[in-house]
Amino acid sequence: MTEALSAPRGTRDIVGEEAIAFAEIEEAATALFAHYGYSEIIAPIFESAELFTQSVGDDTDIVKKEMYVFEDRKARKLALRPEGTAGVVRAYIERSLGEGPGGVTRLWYNGPMFRYERPQAGRYRQFVQLGCELFGSSSPAADIEVIDIATRLLHRLGVAVEARLNHLGCRNCKRDYAAELAGYLKGHMDALCPDCRDRLARNPLRVLDCKVETCRRITASAPRIRHCDSCQGEFAAVKKGLDRIGVPYRSDPTLVRGLGYYTGTVFEMISSELGAQDAVLGGGRYDELVESMGGKPTPAVGFAVGVDRLAQLICMRQDKAWASSPVPYIFVIAPSSPHGSPRTLSDSQLEAIWFVHALRRIFEKKSRTEGAAPEWIAHEVSGRSLKAGLKLADKLRASFVAIIGEDEAANGTVLLRHMANGRQEQIAVRGIDEEELANKLDEWCR
Numbered sequence: 001m002t003e004a005l006s007a008p009r010g011t012r013d014i015v016g017e018e019a020i021a022f023a024e025i026e027e028a029a030t031a032l033f034a035h036y037g038y039s040e041i042i043a044p045i046f047e048s049a050e051l052f053t054q055s056v057g058d059d060t061d062i063v064k065k066e067m068y069v070f071e072d073r074k075a076r077k078l079a080l081r082p083e084g085t086a087g088v089v090r091a092y093i094e095r096s097l098g099e100g101p102g103g104v105t106r107l108w109y110n111g112p113m114f115r116y117e118r119p120q121a122g123r124y125r126q127f128v129q130l131g132c133e134l135f136g137s138s139s140p141a142a143d144i145e146v147i148d149i150a151t152r153l154l155h156r157l158g159v160a161v162e163a164r165l166n167h168l169g170c171r172n173c174k175r176d177y178a179a180e181l182a183g184y185l186k187g188h189m190d191a192l193c194p195d196c197r198d199r200l201a202r203n204p205l206r207v208l209d210c211k212v213e214t215c216r217r218i219t220a221s222a223p224r225i226r227h228c229d230s231c232q233g234e235f236a237a238v239k240k241g242l243d244r245i246g247v248p249y250r251s252d253p254t255l256v257r258g259l260g261y262y263t264g265t266v267f268e269m270i271s272s273e274l275g276a277q278d279a280v281l282g283g284g285r286y287d288e289l290v291e292s293m294g295g296k297p298t299p300a301v302g303f304a305v306g307v308d309r310l311a312q313l314i315c316m317r318q319d320k321a322w323a324s325s326p327v328p329y330i331f332v333i334a335p336s337s338p339h340g341s342p343r344t345l346s347d348s349q350l351e352a353i354w355f356v357h358a359l360r361r362i363f364e365k366k367s368r369t370e371g372a373a374p375e376w377i378a379h380e381v382s383g384r385s386l387k388a389g390l391k392l393a394d395k396l397r398a399s400f401v402a403i404i405g406e407d408e409a410a411n412g413t414v415l416l417r418h419m420a421n422g423r424q425e426q427i428a429v430r431g432i433d434e435e436e437l438a439n440k441l442d443e444w445c446r
């Protein structure tokens with residue numbers, strides 16, 4: 001295939017067991033967020049480029065090097081969103097979403113994000129983030145709530161991670177620390193990577209986030225932040241709350257995160273099973289962002305999980321039964337007649353269409369009303385002979401086969417066969433309603 005017709009570099013198709021894992025993540029998150037009172041928000045995938053420059057920060061790698069920026073036909077400068085928080089904050093302000101009862105707004109989202117990064121295992125140019133944002137509370141209880149959700153989500157999906165926690169300090173702590181850190185880093189200027197030399201001039205804290213080995217060695221012995229009394233109290237309260245509900249974490253003073261809007265608590269969850277791209281989830285508090293973007297002063301905290309990386313961990317889980325190929329419960333065959341045209345329907349094929357439709361309605365209703373797991377009602381639609389149809393049903397490990405041949409179509413019956421023990425019986429279906437049919441099947445398939 002020519003390059004032009006292949007998936008663009010850094011993108012991929014999510015299929016098979018990975019697609020099942022994506023669905024499992026969304027299902028678990030939807031249920032969990034409902035328990036915590038979060039409503040879903042579906043924001044645009046592209047926004048004004050300025051939104052990200054202002055919020056994520058024009059000195060961050062994401063904005064400087066990784067944004068997909070383009071002009072539309074009216075020369076508006078737009079960007080594919082590199083992350084979800086900025087758009088949610090924009091919507092929060094624009095739609096006055098903070099005016100609900102209680103003054104606290106809880107939102108969650110799930111969708112594709114785009115970063116022009118160097119692709120490697122676990123790092124893509126289009127990836128999915130699922131995240132939440134809590135607006136309107138500066139209490140450590142809010143930090144604890146979102147960290148608890150993140151932990152519960154990963155636990156529910158059977159994924160083990162390590163949580164790292166830090167507190168970036170208030171404006172004053174940060175200012176003093178930036179000066180102290182800059183002094184230390186200047187002494188190692190020659191050994192820093194070119195990016196970090198630039199970071200040192202613009203925002204020395206960013207150097208702590210560098211992945212280059214030489215920079216890492218330098219930052220490992222860098223001075224640590226000294227929190228003022230108020231920040232110290234806040235950080236202690238978050239940790240106390242997490243201890244009280246048994247959420248595990250490790251304090252990590254080197255954790256700074258790669259986005260510019262954070263203030264106070266920050267956290268990341270990492271997995272040693274992921275290789276170099278080990279961060280599954282990241283988040284923190286951003287108390288100044290809403291106001292800096294033109295809203296009322298509103299404290300906020302949130303996180304986003306990388307769905308691609310989480311799906312990868314789910315696919316590594318031991319219990320593979322969930323991801324095996326679907327198995328038909330009933331496989332319906334109306335064998336093709338050697339004389340029929342493949343473009344028309346014989347009487348038996350028409351009966352099979354009715355029968356399959358009735359079965360699907362019956363089983364769909366069962367799932368809806370009784371919570372029964374959905375069953376695959378398979379229909380042989382490629383015009384196989386009876387022999388070939390049965391062979392396929394066997395290969396797919398169907399539990400039952402329903403055969404509608406010329407005789408069955410003529411006398412209004414279906415031949416049901418239990419594939420494991422070979423028991424078979426012709427059941428009358430002409431003129432019966434769906435409820436009767438459901439009862440007959442219940443009895444027969446038991």
Ligand code: HAM
Pocket residue numbers: 082083084085115117122123124125126127128129131132133258259279280281282283284285301302303304305306307308309
């Ligand atoms: P982030 O740490 O940049 O935070 O991204 C969150 C997660 O998205 C990462 O932990 C990672 O799993 C996944 N991720 C990031 N880049 C890629 C990539 N190129 N390929 C695959 N997965 C990736 C944020 O974006 C913040 N908006 C989170 C947040 C919400 N903070 C407060 N509220």
